[in-house]
Amino acid sequence: MVILPSKIREREPMKTVKTAVSISEQIFLQAEETAKRLGINRSQLFSTALAEYLERHKQDKITERLNEVYGSEVSELDAELAKMQFSSLCAEDW
Numbered sequence: 001m002v003i004l005p006s007k008i009r010e011r012e013p014m015k016t017v018k019t020a021v022s023i024s025e026q027i028f029l030q031a032e033e034t035a036k037r038l039g040i041n042r043s044q045l046f047s048t049a050l051a052e053y054l055e056r057h058k059q060d061k062i063t064e065r066l067n068e069v070y071g072s073e074v075s076e077l078d079a080e081l082a083k084m085q086f087s088s089l090c091a092e093d094w
Helices: 006-010 025-038 042-056 058-070 079-087
Strands: none
Touching (some): 025 042, 042 058
């Protein structure tokens, strides 16, 4: 029995659609072996694997959006503020 991540379990039951994809024979054979070992069918394996992949890459979209929002912002410190910060540091001998 396969234990699905909680975020995937929360969305069940879902409407399903059939699709056809082309994958290498090596990946197909590994998928067959893995599905048998886990006691699930290939559809469940592919669906779970794709859901996990998409979840991992959600962060990419967030980072991309933040870069869009803040990409045009000036990131320099105000000269006067920088001077004040520098003067507040203790002098150290290196």
